[in-house]
Amino acid sequence: MFYRKFNPSAHLTPFVACYFVWESQDIAPKPLRIESPPSGYASMVFNFGDAYQVENSKHESLMTPAMFLTGQATQSYSLNLSGRIGMVGIVFKPAGMSSLFGLPMYEFTDERVDLTDVLGKSLTNVQGPILEAGNPVERVQLLEQFLLRQLAKKNPSFDRTDYTANLIVERKGVVNVSELMDDLYVCRRQFERQFLQKVGISPKYYARVRRVGHLCAQLASQRWQINDWHELIYQCGYYDQSHFIREFTQFTGKRPSLYVKDNQELTRFLDT
Amino acid sequence: MQTTTQESVSDLTRKGACLAFFTAYDDLDTARMIGLAAPDATVHFLPLGDDGKGAFWEFGKAVWDLLIDCFPDISNSVDKLTTDGSTVTANVTIGGTQVREFMGIASKGCRFNSDHVFVFQFNEADQIQHLTINWNHAGFVKQLGS
Numbered sequence: 001m002f003y004r005k006f007n008p009s010a011h012l013t014p015f016v017a018c019y020f021v022w023e024s025q026d027i028a029p030k031p032l033r034i035e036s037p038p039s040g041y042a043s044m045v046f047n048f049g050d051a052y053q054v055e056n057s058k059h060e061s062l063m064t065p066a067m068f069l070t071g072q073a074t075q076s077y078s079l080n081l082s083g084r085i086g087m088v089g090i091v092f093k094p095a096g097m098s099s100l101f102g103l104p105m106y107e108f109t110d111e112r113v114d115l116t117d118v119l120g121k122s123l124t125n126v127q128g129p130i131l132e133a134g135n136p137v138e139r140v141q142l143l144e145q146f147l148l149r150q151l152a153k154k155n156p157s158f159d160r161t162d163y164t165a166n167l168i169v170e171r172k173g174v175v176n177v178s179e180l181m182d183d184l185y186v187c188r189r190q191f192e193r194q195f196l197q198k199v200g201i202s203p204k205y206y207a208r209v210r211r212v213g214h215l216c217a218q219l220a221s222q223r224w225q226i227n228d229w230h231e232l233i234y235q236c237g238y239y240d241q242s243h244f245i246r247e248f249t250q251f252t253g254k255r256p257s258l259y260v261k262d263n264q265e266l267t268r269f270l271d272t
Numbered sequence: 273m274q275t276t277t278q279e280s281v282s283d284l285t286r287k288g289a290c291l292a293f294f295t296a297y298d299d300l301d302t303a304r305m306i307g308l309a310a311p312d313a314t315v316h317f318l319p320l321g322d323d324g325k326g327a328f329w330e331f332g333k334a335v336w337d338l339l340i341d342c343f344p345d346i347s348n349s350v351d352k353l354t355t356d357g358s359t360v361t362a363n364v365t366i367g368g369t370q371v372r373e374f375m376g377i378a379s380k381g382c383r384f385n386s387d388h389v390f391v392f393q394f395n396e397a398d399q400i401q402h403l404t405i406n407w408n409h410a411g412f413v414k415q416l417g418s
Contacts, residue, residue, distance in 0.1 A: 058354060074352055106353050107287055189298055192349050196291075204365070205351040 001085070006140045012147055014158045014166075015096030017041055019143055021136035023049070024085040031082040035262075037216035037252050038073040038209045040169060042092045042105065042200070044115060045070070046130050046143075049086025052079055057253075058110050067115040067127060069097070071108025072200040074209060076252045088130060088139040090147065094165035094206065098198040099156040100147065105200035122150075160184055160191070161198045165206065173211030174237035177203045211237055212251040216259075224263045285398045286360050287353050290390070293400070294348050294364065302336045309400035316402075319409035328403065342379070343368030351387075362390040366407075370416055380417035 002023045008016040046067050054062045056077035072094070098105050103118065115123055126146045133139045164184065168175055180203075181188055195203045215236045219226065226232060230241075238244035248256050289308050296304035306329045315332040317324030326332065339346055346368035354361050367385040370377070386407050393402040 058356060072352075074354075106291070106350075109352055110354055189347070193295070196350055200352070202349050202351045202365070204349070205363075 002136070004136060006137075009144060009148070011151060012144070014162060015093055015100050015151075015156070016147065017091040017093050017096075019088065019090055019140045021088045021139060022085055023087075023136065027084050028082060031080060032085075034079045034081065035076060036073075036079070037076050038213050040072070040094060040173075040206070040210040040213045042071050042094065042097045042108065043069070043089050044092075044097070045087055045089040046127065046139075047087045048131050050081075050083030052081040052085075054079055054112055056110055062112060064112050065114040065116075067123065068112045069103075069108060069115055069118060070112050071097075071105050071110070072206070072209065074110055074201065074205075074251070076254075077110075088136070088143065090143055093162070094169060095162045095195075095198040099158070099162055100150050100154060102154065104197050106196050107200075109200040159194075160186060161194045164191075164203065165195070165199050168203070168207050168210055172214040172236070173207045173209070175207055177207055208247060209251065212247060215248070216252070219260065219263070224260045226260070286358075286392070286394050287355065289394070289398060289400065290353055290360050290362050290392055291350065293392075294350050294362070297336070298347055300340045300344075300346070302333050302340065305336060306333050309403070310395055310397070313400050314402050316404045318404055318406040328400065332403070338374065339368075342372040342374040343370055343384075345369050348388075358394045360392045360394070362392070364388045364390055374416075377413060377416050377418050382415060382417045384412055384415040386412050386415070 002021070002025075004021050006019040006021070007013075008019065044067070045064070047064065048066075051063055051066070054064055054077055056062075056073065057075040061080075092100075095105075097103060101119065107113075126142060129142050130139050133142060164180060167180070168177075181191055184191075192202055195206070199206055201209065215232070218232060218236070233241065233244045236244075238247065245256060248254075248259070252259055254262070293305055293308050296302075296308075309328040309332075311329065313328035313332075315326060315328045315335075317335060346366065348367075349365045351363040351365060353363075364387075365385065366388050367383065369383045370379045370381065372379050388405060388407045391404040391406075392400050395401040
């Protein structure tokens with residue numbers, strides 16, 4: 001199994017967080033289920049392995065198209081993979097996909113939409129070469145070229161929405177959005193509508209998603225062995241334990257104790 | 273495959289109609305709000321029980337006009353929109369400051385800020401056919417000081 005992230009070129013860093021490649025040379029002996037909390041990022045995925053299924057709050061079982069885009073996830077989702085894994089993707093900064101492609105992101109929240117339905121002919125130069133590419137680096141280079149062409153064509157400006165959304169990511173969702181709007185001298189209504197258009201959810205909701213996504217990443221980095229929950233909850237910007245449990249359960253669908261237990265069991269299973 | 277494409281295009285139109293509804297609400301323009309619904313559309317303000325059911329164009333407009341009259345700075349923020357077939361669910365935060373009595377709640381000049389769930393059902397012509405609105409009414413009343 002091979003999973004690797006690649007950084008974008010400097011021109012694309014305002015809009016793109018990273019590229020990723022996930023491949024397995026061998027066919028998995030049994031199906032693999034990967035559960036993921038909402039990350040706060042949108043992405044485009046090009047699958048050159050076997051098709052796989054997604055489960056989320058909207059879809060019990062959705063077979064993903066060969067090329068798709070996905071907007072903000074507002075709840076945890078699961079990938080059910082079997083056979084040969086092979087995919088390459090672009091992870092966009094929260095407003096990046098909209099800035100580069102001019103898409104209304106509220107249409108794609110919790111969705112996996114076929115890229116050909118959205119971008120049409122502009123993809124014809126990408127899909128074939130990705131399938132034929134000999135190695136992960138070549139595939140990432142093809143994605144980079146695709147985005148650089150789009151950058152030249154669209155010439156997007158890095159606006160207040162991009163700035164604010166990236167700031168919310170940087171601060172791990174621990175921000176007071178009303179104060180942020182005051183600091184930026186923006187009209188609340190206009191700002192919220194632009195944010196919904198470019199990110200897919202409201203700024204306050206996005207900050208909550210980002211906060212829980214960061215907390216789950218912290219749990220994973222500590223392999224779900226938490227010594228001081230109070231410190232972690234405080235650092236992640238929750239007022240108290242009940243606020244944390246309510247938010248966590250809403251976004252992941254599980255109480256924190258069950259979430260940790262399930263992941264500890266998965267870790268033990270994978271380690272054996 | 274073709275069916276999937278047609279459905280997704282239809283979804284796009286309907287989310288746009290929901291956003292137009294909330295933009296009109298933010299503009300305090302109830303005529304534009306009801307203009308997005310079919311003439312025989314219905315609305316149900318769930319916490320009000322059977323008293324909260326009625327025709328979208330008449331009863332719905334009357335309730336929204338009353339809300340705007342009692343909370344002149346009423347505003348909304350759409351947190352997210354999700355589709356499921358012909359239904360679009362909008363999670364919306366609504367806030368406003370009370371200046372007049374509202375449905376038996378005397379004005380104490382308090383401000384409310386409350387999560388609402390709007391469930392829009394659309395017809396084949398992409399018009400709103402039915403709307404259900406839910407919120408924590410006890411919390412709403414408490415915020416108004418009653």
